Amino acid sequence: MMETVVKTKTPILQFDSLNVIYNEGEPNQVHALKNVSGEIHEGEFISIIGPSGCGKSTLLHTLDGLLKATSGTIFVNGSPVHGPDGDRAMVFQDFALMPWQTVYQNVAFGLRLAGKKESEIRDKVMHYIKMVGLDGFEQKYPHQLSGGMKQRVGIARGFAVEPKVLLMDEPFSAIDEQTREIMQEEVLKIMLNEKKTVVFITHSIDEAVFLSSRIFLMSVRPGQIVEEVKIDIPYPRTLETKSLPEYQEYKQVIWDHLKGEVRRQYRKGEA
Amino acid sequence: MEKVEATINVPSSSLKKRKKVPQSVSYPVVTLAIILFVWELCGRFNLIDPFMFSWPSKIFVEAQDFFATGEVFKHLAVSGMEVGFGFAMALIGIPIGLMMGYWKKLELAFDPFVTALYTTPMIALTPLFVLWFGLETLSKVMMVFALSIFPILINTMAGVKMTEVSLIKAARSYGASERQMFKEVIFPSAIPFIITGIRLAIGRALIAVVVAEMLAGNIGIGYAIRHASELFQTAEYLAYVVVLMVLSVLLTELLKMFEKKLAPWRDR
Ligand SMILES: Nc1ncnc2c1ncn2[C@@H]1O[C@H](COP(=O)(O)OP(=O)(O)O)[C@@H](O)[C@H]1O
Numbered sequence: 001m002m003e004t005v006v007k008t009k010t011p012i013l014q015f016d017s018l019n020v021i022y023n024e025g026e027p028n029q030v031h032a033l034k035n036v037s038g039e040i041h042e043g044e045f046i047s048i049i050g051p052s053g054c055g056k057s058t059l060l061h062t063l064d065g066l067l068k069a070t071s072g073t074i075f076v077n078g079s080p081v082h083g084p085d086g087d088r089a090m091v092f093q094d095f096a097l098m099p100w101q102t103v104y105q106n107v108a109f110g111l112r113l114a115g116k117k118e119s120e121i122r123d124k125v126m127h128y129i130k131m132v133g134l135d136g137f138e139q140k141y142p143h144q145l146s147g148g149m150k151q152r153v154g155i156a157r158g159f160a161v162e163p164k165v166l167l168m169d170e171p172f173s174a175i176d177e178q179t180r181e182i183m184q185e186e187v188l189k190i191m192l193n194e195k196k197t198v199v200f201i202t203h204s205i206d207e208a209v210f211l212s213s214r215i216f217l218m219s220v221r222p223g224q225i226v227e228e229v230k231i232d233i234p235y236p237r238t239l240e241t242k243s244l245p246e247y248q249e250y251k252q253v254i255w256d257h258l259k260g261e262v263r264r265q266y267r268k269g270e271a
Numbered sequence: 272m273e274k275v276e277a278t279i280n281v282p283s284s285s286l287k288k289r290k291k292v293p294q295s296v297s298y299p300v301v302t303l304a305i306i307l308f309v310w311e312l313c314g315r316f317n318l319i320d321p322f323m324f325s326w327p328s329k330i331f332v333e334a335q336d337f338f339a340t341g342e343v344f345k346h347l348a349v350s351g352m353e354v355g356f357g358f359a360m361a362l363i364g365i366p367i368g369l370m371m372g373y374w375k376k377l378e379l380a381f382d383p384f385v386t387a388l389y390t391t392p393m394i395a396l397t398p399l400f401v402l403w404f405g406l407e408t409l410s411k412v413m414m415v416f417a418l419s420i421f422p423i424l425i426n427t428m429a430g431v432k433m434t435e436v437s438l439i440k441a442a443r444s445y446g447a448s449e450r451q452m453f454k455e456v457i458f459p460s461a462i463p464f465i466i467t468g469i470r471l472a473i474g475r476a477l478i479a480v481v482v483a484e485m486l487a488g489n490i491g492i493g494y495a496i497r498h499a500s501e502l503f504q505t506a507e508y509l510a511y512v513v514v515l516m517v518l519s520v521l522l523t524e525l526l527k528m529f530e531k532k533l534a535p536w537r538d539r
């Protein structure tokens with residue numbers, strides 16, 4: 001009894017004073033993340049917003065375990081992260097699809113690496129290919145697809161391994177408006193139905209407010225989380241959500257912050 | 272007005288839809304035809320001394336002759352076998368190149384020597400190889416091996432190192448073991464480079480076998496060439512060279528087909 005209480009309180013993802021410095025000690029050293037801390041709980045939808053080059057991708061890669069932080073710690077369900085594992089799956093900003101694999105093989109990638117049975121792979125792969133609207137394209141190679149379609153393959157590949165936490169790096173940036181709305185609804189549905197946790201990078205304030213339970217706002221480099229905005233609008237959210245007065249207020253708050261950061265970046269550039 | 276624009280902007284091949292032969296075939300064929308024609312004319316008008324050189328129809332007659340007697344097949348079979356064995360052995364360059372490209376320490380330890388051996392005109396070692404491995408088949412097989420392993424190895428290594436970092440990251444993120452990394456990412460990424468290496472190696476293998484046969488032995492295309500030249504049978508001699516030429520073109524085309532099969536994602 002005691003134990004379950006304690007467990008529910010443990011954040012699914014907790015990171016403490018993360019610092020990431022690229023090329024440390026060399027002339028081209030870049031301090032990408034500075035003392036970034038945060039807690040993410042199961043079922044949360046977290047968006048990260050910040051100016052370009054502020055370290056959003058760096059943070060996501062570090063949370064995945066792909067990138068080793070220069071200092072700081074990451075815990076998943078209370079145990080330290082030493083590298084990538086099956087609890088978290090990445091959707092990459094540049095898609096990172098294998099050019100020599102078909103859509104089907106790309107989506108099956110994680111399952112195949114995990115040594116899953118062929119029949120299980122087929123079921124899941126076909127399910128998620130359908131979800132992203134790519135049925136009929138299973139045998140195509142990435143170079144035969146548009147940017148938006150490639151991005152959807154990347155999303156399906158992430159979903160297919162059914163991780164506890166989905167790390168998505170600007171997953172909808174290349175997708176057209178209509179498909180994006182469908183994808184947003186799908187992601188929300190999966191998050192609610194399967195109690196998934198999502199960490200999501202976006203440039204769209206509207207998208208962030210619509211999807212998120214909380215938004216992390218980042219500063220210009222060295223990237224820090226300077227503000228957390230809790231979006232107190234209950235799920236499930238629909239198109240009507242967007243006409244609520246508080247929805248517009250949230251957008252304004254975030255926009256004001258972002259404007260300030262972008263101005264700071266310009267001033268830095270001029271100095 | 273419109274018609275004028277079209278003739279200016281659109282390549283003629285797309286205008287004439289009935290034309291089926293691709294330009295990559297038709298153009299070189301025309302070039303070849305012109306060369307052969309002019310060459311033949313030079314021969315017919317006694318501009319070529321048959322003792323010093325020859326011309327197409329004479330070479331063709333000669334070639335017909337040794338095809339009819341089966342002479343050429345005897346030599347081709349031996350040379351082919353030598354190239355086959357030597358080349359099969361040289362394919363060991365693929366796994367070695369994969370490892371040297373992947374493990375930095377291996378590269379550091381061996382790369383200077385591999386480069387040195389690759390750039391050395393190893394054909395100069397032929398007499399030594401004959402001394403070591405005898406006048407028979409073995410010395411030729413070893414020469415083919417020695418000349419063709421390095422382009423394969425070096426290109427494979429380059430292919431591994433050219434693997435896109437983002438793909439390696441993706442594979443690591445999805446939990447690839449070292450073995451899976453090779454199978455799913457590094458090897459497929461290196462395939463086009465490996466094929467380039469093999470293409471270069473084919474040329475070197477043919478040189479190796481011909482030179483080795485010319486220097487020692489009494490059978491094979493190289494031997495046949497030497498024999499014909501010693502008897503001043505210039506037309507026959509050139510006919511053998513043409514056979515070699517056709518052979519290397521065929522092998523290269525075969526490789527291209529193989530590449531399409533092996534790397535279907537590259538046909539754009
Ligand atoms: N591998 C790397 N080596 C050196 N600098 C890097 C590397 N990756 C990213 N950076 C730098 O770190 C900063 C943060 O990059 P990134 O996390 O990609 O930003 P964002 O995703 O917010 O646009 C940028 O200035 C970028 O140039």
Ligand SMILES: [Mg+2]
Nearest residue numbers: 056057093169
């Ligand atoms: Mg980024």
